[in-house]
Amino acid sequence: MGNEVELKLAVTPHFADILRQELTNFRMLAHNTAFLGNCYYDTADQLLAKQKMGLRVRQENQQYTLTLKTDGEVHAGLHIRPEYNVSLPDANPNMALLVEQYALSLPNSEQWQLVPVFSTDFERESWLVECGNGTTIEVAFDQGKIVAGEKQMPICEVEFELKSGRTVDLLRFVQTLTLEKDVRLSSASKAKRGYLLANSARPSPINWLDKWREFLESEQNHSNALATLRALFRLEQALIEETFTIGSDYFALDFLRTVERIGAFFNLYHYYVEQAKLLENVLNQQVKQDEFEAEQEYLTNLLDSNHMLLQQVREIIQLHSERKDNRLALDKLMALLQTGHYVNRMIYFTFLTLGE
Incomplete structure (x- = not known):
């Protein structure tokens, strides 16, 4: 074993x-x-x-x-x-x-x-x-x-x-x-x-607005920055996996479904940008604990990535608002989540959240 x-x-x-x-x-x-x-x-x-x-x-x-x-x-x-x-x-x-x-x-x-x-x-x-x-x-x-x-x-x-x-x-x-x-x-x-x-099962989509409110409320109970970032990272993982498991066909059927799904990612990236200090605190905490050889490069890449993602999701929201094309907006979102840049971003977060 x-x-x-x-x-x-x-x-x-x-x-x-x-x-x-x-x-x-x-x-x-x-x-x-x-x-x-x-x-x-x-x-x-x-x-x-x-x-x-x-x-x-x-x-x-x-x-x-x-x-x-x-x-x-x-x-x-x-x-x-x-x-x-x-x-x-x-x-x-x-x-x-x-x-x-x-x-x-x-x-x-x-x-x-x-x-x-x-x-x-x-x-x-x-x-x-x-x-x-x-x-x-x-x-x-x-x-x-x-x-x-x-x-x-x-x-x-x-x-x-x-x-x-x-x-x-x-x-x-x-x-x-x-x-x-x-x-x-x-x-x-x-x-x-x-x-x-x-089981012919497709998970029922989570109400991510309620989930986000729960995270913001529970954030006050986290004892340190690492606990907060771990909770946020788990939320992001779950959102991505659910989006691909359910599939864009489901969300594209309804304008409001599309708005809510893209909006969930907007809230996520907006929080990352607004709470940039959180990443720096976690990096410093991990370095002190010597859990891994963290580098300043991790922080720089993550901060840049969060700003870029927020801007790209803003553009998708604007495109969806102008054209009312659910499929086009969702295709752009799914493509954004399937890039080497996004993979590396998630690996950087894994680096930061692995330590005890």
């Missing part, structure tokens, strides 16, 4: 070509291509999903592995979660083997009647690279589909998993890559997307 630490990017198929070229700048320890078949299991009432756990059997060639992932933390696209693996003789999800090997406390697991819920089948091209400072990272480009009955959803993403070294080195590694457009950090796992597909 160990904590899996990985960062995930949602990308388009052509990103694989960029990735292959970029990785030539690093020492290659291994390179492999394989087809992975994964079946996710749960009880009929989805007990595991309710506990924020994922159970799958993976087949690679004729080898089978049972994996249990339990609840962890997500910072933008950075996933940190406990993971348990055990080899299987066949595709049967034998929980007894997993419980015995790790002495897991899973009440009544021997009585669970596990059923297949969905599958994720994809081709994985992976590279193990050495980055210096004792850091090795597995880079995996996955392309395939999630299947639940007659329903399907595409998979096209890159995972950067830390095999050895520090989390900050993983983040810095991703920042060295050439990231342009149609790329974003993703906090939604394949399992989460699979459950949504299997």
Whole structure:
């Protein structure tokens, strides 16, 4: 058992070509291509999903592995979660083997009647690279589909998993890559997307005006700048992930929906700009605690980024007001959130909010 630490990017198929070229700048320890078949299991009432756990059997060639992932933390696209693996003789999800090997406390697991819920089948091209400072990272480009009955959803993403070294080195590694457009950090796992597909569920959109009021009220209770920034960053992550999960088609159906969605991002960036001192306080706090080698560059880049984003959202609001074209306005918003600049911005925030 160990904590899996990985960062995930949602990308388009052509990103694989960029990735292959970029990785030539690093020492290659291994390179492999394989087809992975994964079946996710749960009880009929989805007990595991309710506990924020994922159970799958993976087949690679004729080898089978049972994996249990339990609840962890997500910072933008950075996933940190406990993971348990055990080899299987066949595709049967034998929980007894997993419980015995790790002495897991899973009440009544021997009585669970596990059923297949969905599958994720994809081709994985992976590279193990050495980055210096004792850091090795597995880079995996996955392309395939999630299947639940007659329903399907595409998979096209890159995972950067830390095999050895520090989390900050993983983040810095991703920042060295050439990231342009149609790329974003993703906090939604394949399992989460699979459950949504299997249950034919689309999350009901949160009332972000109420959510924003709650944040402003709770801000007074945060003991320090880091606690405030963490809460704000979680809010931003949730807003972005919900926007992509629900999709622009939903928001484009109604003028008011479009106004509210774009307005939620305006409120966010406006707060960042107005509270610029918050970022400086957090940076100073992290430097004092020596959680990582923070640089003044982080602060400068974030402040510039927040001003730029606020101005761009203002322009989208003005365009929407003039043309009354919901689709055009939302397309511009979604494009803004899928740029290399935005990915790097979110990584800078991850740097700032990772420390205790």
